[in-house]
Amino acid sequence: MRNYCNNTSVNSVERACKPMPRVIVIGLASCFGCQLQITNRERYLTDVLGQIDLRYWRMTSSEPLPESYDVAVIEGAVTTQESVDLVKDVRAHAKAVITIGACANTAGIPGIAADNFDERVSQVYQDLPAAAGHVISPRSVPDVIDVDFQVLCCPIEFDRFVEVLGEALYESNRVKPTRTLCGDCKRNERTCLYNQGKICLGMVTSAGCGARCPSLGRECNGCAGISPDANLDSARSIVERYGLSVDEFDRKLEMFNQTNDVLHPQDENQEA
Amino acid sequence: MTQCTIDVDHIARVEGHGNVHVVVEGGQVKDVEMNIVEPIRLFESMVRGRSYRDVSYIASRVCGICSASHVVTDLKAIERIFGVELSQRTKMLRELLIYGSYLQNHGAHLFVFAAPDYLGETSIFPVSKSNPELFSQALDLKSLGNELCTMVGGRSIHPITAVIGGFTHEISSQEYLDLADKLESKVPFALETVDLFNGFDICDVASDNDYMALTQPGAYPVQASDTLTFVGSDESFDANDITDHISEYQVGHSAAFFARRTSTDRPYMTGALARINASWENLTPKAKVAAAKAGLRPPERNPLRNNVAQAVEIVDALERCAELCRELAEGDQKESLPRPFKVCAGSATGVTEAPRGTVAHQLVLDDKGVVQHASIITPTAQNLAAMESDIRKMATSLVAQGVTEDELVMDVEKMVRAYDPCLSCSVH
Numbered sequence: 119m120r121n122y123c124n125n126t127s128v129n130s131v132e133r134a135c136k137p138m139p140r141v142i143v144i145g146l147a148s149c150f151g152c153q154l155q156i157t158n159r160e161r162y163l164t165d166v167l168g169q170i171d172l173r174y175w176r177m178t179s180s181e182p183l184p185e186s187y188d189v190a191v192i193e194g195a196v197t198t199q200e201s202v203d204l205v206k207d208v209r210a211h212a213k214a215v216i217t218i219g220a221c222a223n224t225a226g227i228p229g230i231a232a233d234n235f236d237e238r239v240s241q242v243y244q245d246l247p248a249a250a251g252h253v254i255s256p257r258s259v260p261d262v263i264d265v266d267f268q269v270l271c272c273p274i275e276f277d278r279f280v281e282v283l284g285e286a287l288y289e290s291n292r293v294k295p296t297r298t299l300c301g302d303c304k305r306n307e308r309t310c311l312y313n314q315g316k317i318c319l320g321m322v323t324s325a326g327c328g329a330r331c332p333s334l335g336r337e338c339n340g341c342a343g344i345s346p347d348a349n350l351d352s353a354r355s356i357v358e359r360y361g362l363s364v365d366e367f368d369r370k371l372e373m374f375n376q377t378n379d380v381l382h383p384q385d386e387n388q389e390a
Numbered sequence: 391m392t393q394c395t396i397d398v399d400h401i402a403r404v405e406g407h408g409n410v411h412v413v414v415e416g417g418q419v420k421d422v423e424m425n426i427v428e429p430i431r432l433f434e435s436m437v438r439g440r441s442y443r444d445v446s447y448i449a450s451r452v453c454g455i456c457s458a459s460h461v462v463t464d465l466k467a468i469e470r471i472f473g474v475e476l477s478q479r480t481k482m483l484r485e486l487l488i489y490g491s492y493l494q495n496h497g498a499h500l501f502v503f504a505a506p507d508y509l510g511e512t513s514i515f516p517v518s519k520s521n522p523e524l525f526s527q528a529l530d531l532k533s534l535g536n537e538l539c540t541m542v543g544g545r546s547i548h549p550i551t552a553v554i555g556g557f558t559h560e561i562s563s564q565e566y567l568d569l570a571d572k573l574e575s576k577v578p579f580a581l582e583t584v585d586l587f588n589g590f591d592i593c594d595v596a597s598d599n600d601y602m603a604l605t606q607p608g609a610y611p612v613q614a615s616d617t618l619t620f621v622g623s624d625e626s627f628d629a630n631d632i633t634d635h636i637s638e639y640q641v642g643h644s645a646a647f648f649a650r651r652t653s654t655d656r657p658y659m660t661g662a663l664a665r666i667n668a669s670w671e672n673l674t675p676k677a678k679v680a681a682a683k684a685g686l687r688p689p690e691r692n693p694l695r696n697n698v699a700q701a702v703e704i705v706d707a708l709e710r711c712a713e714l715c716r717e718l719a720e721g722d723q724k725e726s727l728p729r730p731f732k733v734c735a736g737s738a739t740g741v742t743e744a745p746r747g748t749v750a751h752q753l754v755l756d757d758k759g760v761v762q763h764a765s766i767i768t769p770t771a772q773n774l775a776a777m778e779s780d781i782r783k784m785a786t787s788l789v790a791q792g793v794t795e796d797e798l799v800m801d802v803e804k805m806v807r808a809y810d811p812c813l814s815c816s817v818h
Contacts, residue, residue, distance in 0.1 A: 147429035150405050150814050151454025151547045157498070158536045158546045160529035164518055176402055181512060197429045227451040228429075230436040238435035243640065250430050250645040250817075273454060273547055334544040334551050335558030339447055366441075373444060 139287045140187040142174035144208065146194025146201050147228045147256065151273040152219035153193055159276040166280055170287070189214045189286050195221040195228040196262050199252035209263040214286040217259045218279060220272035220374050224343040225258040227272070229376040232256045258377060268294075271327050272341035272374065278326060296346045298322060299338055303329035311337050312360045317367050321356065322348035340374045350380065392417040394795045401806055403503040403513070405455060406813025410802055411643075412781065414789055422782040424774050424806075426644040428817035434764045442468050442554075442733070442759040449751065450548045452766065453815040455498070457548045458491040458539060459744035460751070460766075462613050465554055466740030467753040470616075470630075472731045474555045479725035481614060482714050483557050487542045487549060488612045488742065489707040489714075493535025494546070495745030496662070496700040496707075499810045500587065501528035504697050507804050508590040524586075527579045531704070534576055538711065541569060556728035566719035573712040580708055581680055584701040588684040592694040593801055595784045599657045599776040601664035602636075604743045610665070610672040610706065613742040620651060620658065621667045621689070629741035632750050638767065646816035649772040657775035660747030661810060662699035663690060677706035693780050694808045700745075733759040744769055746812050770809075770816035777809050 145153055153175075157163060173184045190212035196202055209215060220226030231238050235255035239246060246253065259265055269282045285292060299320040303310075306329055311318045319340035320332060331338050344350075357367045368381070375381055396412040406428045413421040433452055437445050446464035450457040462484050469476065502514045505528075511517060518525040536546035541561050543549025551559045561569075600622040606615035618635070619626040627635050636658075638647040651658050658664075666673070666681065667688040673681060681687065681702045686695060737754040747769025754763040781802055788798055 145407075147431055148814070149451045149454040149457070151451070151457065154454045154498075154547060157502070158494075158533075160533040160536075163529075164515075167515065176400060176407075181402075194429070197431070201429065227436070227448055228431045230448070231432045238432045239430070241435040241438065242430070242432050245640065246430075247640060247642050247645050249425055249427050249643055251427065253430060256431075272451065273545070330545065331550050336544070336550045336553070369440070370444070373448065 138169065138171040139189055140173050140184070141170045141189045141191065142183065142187045143172075143191045144174070144193070144204070145176065146192065146205075146222070146259075147197040148194035148219065148221040150193070152269075155273045155276055156279060162276070162280070166283070170283075185211075187212060189216065189283075191216045191218055191283075192222050192259050193218050195225045196257045196259060197228060197253060198250075199254055202254070202262055205259055205263050214266045214289070215263065216267040216269065216282060216286050217265045218269040218274050220270070220341050220343065222259045223268050223270055224374050225256045225261070225377040226341070226374055228256045229258070230373065232377050233372070256377065261377065270324055270342040275327065295325065297325045298345045298347055299325045299327070299329050299342070301325065303332045306333055308332055312356070312362070315360070315362065317357065317362055317370055319367075319370060321353040322350055322371070340371055344371070344375050344378055344380060348380075391789065391792065391795055391798070394798070396795065396799050396802065398799060398803060401803060403506065404807060404811050404813060405453070406811070406816070408806075408811070408813045410781070410806055412785055412798070412802060414785070414798075417789055419782050419785045419789060422778045422785065423643045424778050426646040426774065426813055426816055428645055428813045430645050430817055433766055433818045437761045437764045440761055442755055442761065445753070445761060445764075446552075449766065452768070452818045453812055454547045455495050456491065456744045456746065456749065456769075456812060456815055458487045458543060458552075459742050459749050461549055461552050462488060463740040463742045463749050463751045464753070465552065466613070466742065467738050467751045468554055468740070468755070469731075470738035470740065471736035471753065471755055472554070472734060474729055474731045476555065476729070477725045479718070479721055480556045482718060483542055483560070483726055484552065484613050486538060486711055486714050486718075487552060489711045490535050490538030490542060492612070492703060492707045492745045493538060494532055495535070495810070496704050497528065497532030497535055500583065500697060500700055501532070503810070504807050507800070507807065531576055531579060531583075534572060537572070538569065541565060553728050555731055557726045558728065560723045560726055563719040566715040570712040570715035570719070573708045573715065577676060577705060577708050580701070580705040581676070583704060584680040584684050584698060587697045587701045588686075590697075592692070592804070593784055593788065594692065595694060595780060595787070595805075596691045597659070597693055597776070597780050597783065599659050599779060600651055600654065601667045602651075602658050602660050602748060602772070603664040603668035604741060604748060605668050608672060610669045611743065616741060618741065618748065619668055621664065629739040629750060632739055632741070632767065633752070636767070636772070638771065644774065646774060646813070647771045648775045649767070650775055657779050658772065659693060659776045659809075660769050660772050661696055662703050662745075663693065663696040664747065665743060666690065666699045666702065673702065674706045674709040676709055677702050680705050693776070694805060696808045696810065700810070733757070737763075746770060746810050746815070747773060766818055768812070768815040768818060770811045770813060773809055773811065774816065777806065777811070781805050
């Protein structure tokens with residue numbers, strides 16, 4: 119077995135001589151913000167890096183992609199055939215796959231383009247340059263491969279990343295919470311933004327951010343994705359009760375959930 | 391070396407995916423291509439048909455590190471259409487937000503991306519052992535940028551609080567005063583950073599390209615102005631007329647558009663060096679002294695000096711932001727509450743100086759405020775043609791000096807990184 123502590127890796131923080139989990143970080147179609155969020159907690163970054171053998175992180179190092187590794191962290195949506203092949207290859211090599219951020223987990227903002235994709239390409243490019251690769255309608259990573267761990271939100275929070283990375287490294291089988299954000303916001307004792315006539319998506323969006331946006335006076339835009347516990351019809355009736363537009367609520371939900379089948383029940387029926 | 395083909399696939403330590411391709415034949419540089427392979431995301435199409443309310447939130451996601459700039463640029467375009475007059479306090483908060491991203495960006499670019507080239511490392515991490523003091527101070531500086539963005543915008547990237555006509559939240563007066571102290575305390579390290587980058591050996595390159603930046607009499611504007619200036623000819627125009635003055639065009643080898651100045655058909659550079667060439671006189675006192683000491687004076691034509699220009703801008707940003715924080719601690723927070731506005735049809739261009747250069751958003755709204763057309767012109771899309779032309783010029787001189795292929799690769803990569811390209815912005 120290879121001795122990983124003689125490290126040629128990008129992370130050379132001193133550690134005791136035992137094999138550390140080999141981690142790679144890959145970026146697909148995204149704003150790179152989630153990778154930045156990892157670097158944005160400078161004081162703790164070296165502590166985290168000290169516990170892993172970081173083998174590949176193109177944003178911070180010129181070391182090439184290795185042939186074997188334990189944990190793969192994927193940021194970004196799948197928008198090309200080349201990316202489909204890459205994530206499948208990563209799945210075949212990695213013991214655990216972590217998807218970080220809205221783009222990877224729900225196709226996020228790039229996923230908006232999945233509605234009428236071909237027409238959108240011609241709205242921006244006269245001729246699609248060869249450098250763009252073989253483009254496909256945007257997909258989330260879990261739509262292409264099985265994913266073991268997820269860090270939700272746009273952008274991710276560093277603390278959640280560290281927590282989930284720990285779970286992946288030590289093979290946690292903890293059940294993931296599925297509650298919606300609305301309850302967390304209530305616990306923050308905030309006045310409901312519906313009283314100000316704002317359409318907030320907290321009723322149907324996965325919790326985990328601590329209701330950061332509503333706490334700062336901004337409605338939830340749903341970046342964590344629709345919660346498995348969400349009751350969309352009930353939420354729509356509440357929107358109506360406040361005299362607000364259900365169409366606008368649905369339109370707003372598309373922002374981070376365009377490729378989520380629960381928003382397109384008719385398409386599903388047609389397929390069935 | 392008279393014959394070689396250089397292919398750097400996936401240039402490391404830049405934000406996004408790009409390759410650079412250089413062909414040398416018979417001692418001549420035949421070809422230079424910046425091959426941008428960042429996945430296309432189609433932002434201009436995504437916002438079409440959506441409400442003005444969603445636009446800045448979506449546009450923010452063009453780029454994590456430039457997110458504050460994309461948000462403010464978009465808000466400016468919408469406010470120009472609706473005729474929203476901002477309070478002085480809102481303008482100051484926006485200034486702080488953008489400067490927060492300057493500290494984040496310049497700190498990350500200089501230390502995480504650029505410095506390893508000159509310190510003989512593949513990444514910044516070994517520096518934590520070889521020079522712990524530098525490593526720790528550099529991270530502290532970047533961290534202060536995150537803190538500033540978080541305090542003003544609600545988190546370190548993708549700001550939450552900046553909306554049309556104002557801010558939804560502000561920190562307390564005491565927090566502003568504490569921030570001011572922290573900002574001032576980093577000035578000495580920022581001055582050392584100017585010296586550090588000024589001390590690195592760089593190739594002597596004199597670019598033929600023009601420079602473009604936001605300008606305002608007596609100011610060093612990052613968002614307060616709507617006037618753009620081509621520095622070479624001192625020609626100024628309103629942001630609404632930007633497409634009369636610059637042309638974006640497609641090339642087969644890049645998923646990002648390229649740009650040129652329409653009247654001269656020549657590439658131009660935007661970014662820290664362009665801003666300093668345009669507004670050197672209006673740097674803060676300490677920043678101006680630091681620039682003068684480093685020999686950085688307009689016209690500075692070596693793009694590799696963009697690193698020093700960014701270091702000078704850190705000094706400038708720290709001084710400016712400390713002053714802004716002290717003023718904000720005194721004022722009335724009600725002044726920044728979002729101002730009411732009336733939705734109407736129209737078109738306008740918002741423009742700001744993002745850390746990497748000028749960013750413009752053109753929007754056309756119908757009478758319900760629904761986006762009919764959008765165009766986003768990013769700093770790096772504007773810089774790619776200039777980057778290719780400067781690499782060609784530098785490579786021609788290096789090949790004539792007989793450098794090895796490895797040395798040429800290294801210098802080409804240094805040039806790409808000096809431009810601080812944001813490839814995820816450039817393909818949006």
